[in-house]
Amino acid sequence: MAKKILTTPIKAEDLEDIHAGDIIYLTGHITTCRDVAHRRLIEEGRKLPVDIDGGAIMHAGPIIRALGDEKYEMVSVGPTTSMRMEKFEKEFIKETGVKLIVGKGGMGAGTMEGCRDHKAIHTVFPAGCAVVAATCVEKIESANWKDLGMPETLWTCKVKDFGPLIVSIDTHGRNLFEENKIKFNEKKEEAIAEICKHVSFIK
Amino acid sequence: MTKEEAAARLTSTIAKFVAHTGKRLPDDVRQKLKELGEQEETPLAKIIYEAMFKNQDLAVELNRPSCQDTGALQFFVTCGANFPYLGQLQDILREAVIVATKEAPLRHNSVETFDEYNTGKNVGKGVPSIFWDIVPDNDELELHTYMAGGGCSLPGKAMVLMPGEGYEGVTRFVMDVMTSYGLNACPPLLVGVGIGTSVETAAMLSKKALMRPIGSHNENERAASMEKLLEDGINKIGLGPQGLTGKNSVLGVHIENTARHPSVIGVAVNVGCWSHRRGHIIFDKDLNYTIDSHTGVEL
Numbered sequence: 447m448a449k450k451i452l453t454t455p456i457k458a459e460d461l462e463d464i465h466a467g468d469i470i471y472l473t474g475h476i477t478t479c480r481d482v483a484h485r486r487l488i489e490e491g492r493k494l495p496v497d498i499d500g501g502a503i504m505h506a507g508p509i510i511r512a513l514g515d516e517k518y519e520m521v522s523v524g525p526t527t528s529m530r531m532e533k534f535e536k537e538f539i540k541e542t543g544v545k546l547i548v549g550k551g552g553m554g555a556g557t558m559e560g561c562r563d564h565k566a567i568h569t570v571f572p573a574g575c576a577v578v579a580a581t582c583v584e585k586i587e588s589a590n591w592k593d594l595g596m597p598e599t600l601w602t603c604k605v606k607d608f609g610p611l612i613v614s615i616d617t618h619g620r621n622l623f624e625e626n627k628i629k630f631n632e633k634k635e636e637a638i639a640e641i642c643k644h645v646s647f648i649k
Numbered sequence: 650m651t652k653e654e655a656a657a658r659l660t661s662t663i664a665k666f667v668a669h670t671g672k673r674l675p676d677d678v679r680q681k682l683k684e685l686g687e688q689e690e691t692p693l694a695k696i697i698y699e700a701m702f703k704n705q706d707l708a709v710e711l712n713r714p715s716c717q718d719t720g721a722l723q724f725f726v727t728c729g730a731n732f733p734y735l736g737q738l739q740d741i742l743r744e745a746v747i748v749a750t751k752e753a754p755l756r757h758n759s760v761e762t763f764d765e766y767n768t769g770k771n772v773g774k775g776v777p778s779i780f781w782d783i784v785p786d787n788d789e790l791e792l793h794t795y796m797a798g799g800g801c802s803l804p805g806k807a808m809v810l811m812p813g814e815g816y817e818g819v820t821r822f823v824m825d826v827m828t829s830y831g832l833n834a835c836p837p838l839l840v841g842v843g844i845g846t847s848v849e850t851a852a853m854l855s856k857k858a859l860m861r862p863i864g865s866h867n868e869n870e871r872a873a874s875m876e877k878l879l880e881d882g883i884n885k886i887g888l889g890p891q892g893l894t895g896k897n898s899v900l901g902v903h904i905e906n907t908a909r910h911p912s913v914i915g916v917a918v919n920v921g922c923w924s925h926r927r928g929h930i931i932f933d934k935d936l937n938y939t940i941d942s943h944t945g946v947e948l
Contacts, residue, residue: 467693469693469696506717507717507718507756508717508756509713509714509717509719509754509755509756511754521713521714521754522713522714522715522716522717522756523717524716524717524718526718526799526800527799527800527803527833527834528833529833550800550833550835550891551832551833551834551891551892552832552833552892570891570893572697572700572701572704572890572891573716573800573835573891573922574701574704574715574716574835574922574923574924575700575701575703575704575716576704576714576715576716576717576718577704577707577708577711577713577714577715578700578703578704578707580713580717581707581711594767595757595760595766595767595769596756596757596767596769597756597757597758597767598767610696610697610700612693612697612891612893622893623832623892626832626892626893626894627828627832629887629894630828630832630886630887630888631828633885633886633887634824634825634827634828634886636885637824637881637882637883637885637886638820638821638824638882640878640882641820641824641875641878641879641882642817642820644874644875644878645815645816645817645819645820645875645878646815646816646817647815647816647871648812648815648816
């Protein structure tokens with residue numbers, strides 16, 4: 447199977463043939479964007495200092511080494527729990543025109559609707575693999591909202607073959623984690639019933 | 650060795666060890682991951698394990714923290730009452746975190762509550778967390794170091810059950826956490842379960858359970874059998890690596906317990922992610938050290 451590589455700027459039609467469970471890679475630009483940046487845009491009504499229309503964001507808080515003269519090196523960058531951004535993401539997609547969201551774990555119904563209605567996808571980068579991710583970063587091109595501290599600053603990175611990215615929410619309304627959750631919960635009930643046969647220690 | 654020299658040596662050794670634990674996983678975790686990875690069959694699970702192993706190799710090769718979230722530092726201290734530097738230890742541990750943060754480097758993960766600003770030093774009020782056990786008639790210092798990441802701290806949960814809910818209730822409590830928050834906390838997980846008399850005793854036990862080596866068992870036969878039952882049960886859920894389905898869900902399940910008030914069962918769950926950055930180092934009174942979590946470490 448040929449490696450599927452998305453390149454920024456991403457157009458809606460680029461995402462049509464991508465489905466939940468697919469594995470893709472990204473070449474171009476991606477900006478780290480997490481809790482407080484989402485809150486500032488949605489709740490505080492502040493404009494994002496980076497244009498990410500047709501672009502990509504990553505729910506991540508990297509470790510950066512400052513090289514002086516506004517230059518930085520990416521030491522370690524991996525995804526953080528995407529669900530924390532669920533509250534904001536539907537509106538965030540609509541406001542910014544972001545096309546690719548990279549994070550960790552699944553997201554909920556709001557993000558699914560945002561991805562379906564505004565043609566975007568949510569993908570998962572294997573979490574804890576921060577050095578693999580950092581070595582895909584060719585250059586940090588800008589740093590915005592530095593007042594938020596190292597993890598929350600918006601670091602815009604130039605990346606090549608960034609991945610593997612596992613598609614969790616596609617533009618067709620599918621949500622891999624939610625589908626899996628149904629199966630997990632069924633199997634959980636079976637497992638609980640089995641365990642409970644053996645743990646009646648209070649008699 | 651003067652007190653100042655000793656403090657400097659202890660600070661530097663602990664800082665280097667903490668930095669090391671952020672780059673290389675303990676032996677037992679690496680061994681278990683290898684074992685679990687070999688059992689996976691789907692292309693997706695295999696690709697994820699491949700990325701995980703490649704990442705750990707790269708971290709050592711490039712001398713970088715293997716995960717960007719190097720956690721809020723926690724120390725579980727078991728210190729002999731006669732260890733000569735007991736009184737300075739709290740300051741030493743804090744200073745060691747500051748040094749490791751600069752040198753490793755570690756991410757700045759300490760946000761002052763209410764004032765809501767990142768201290769930029771990775772230390773703050775009560776961070777690093779330091780938990781003390783003092784041993785009478787002993788002059789050694791035993792440290793468990795732990796990088797408590799955000800993702801694996803998030804599923805933490807404690808509550809007090811009524812005895813009528815029994816260990817069946819404990820089972821459901823643990824299992825529910827696995828399918829709600831657990832699957833996003835970077836499986837395969839190390840699951841720590843605390844059973845005690847109130848929320849704080851149970852919570853503390855559940856975290857201490859994560860300091861035990863993988864493959865160890867509770868000394869109580871029933872508790873050990875419940876560890877195995879939960880391990881098999883959670884594996885059957887099939888969370889797989891990263892919660893994206895697979896054969897195994899956990900590195901292990903560890904239960905720690907104390908007695909309880911007859912009217913209550915305090916229960917808590919804590920999880921460690923697959924990148925379980927735990928370290929174990931022991932100092933004698935002359936500050937010679939032994940590391941048994943990681944082989945071949947030169948600090």
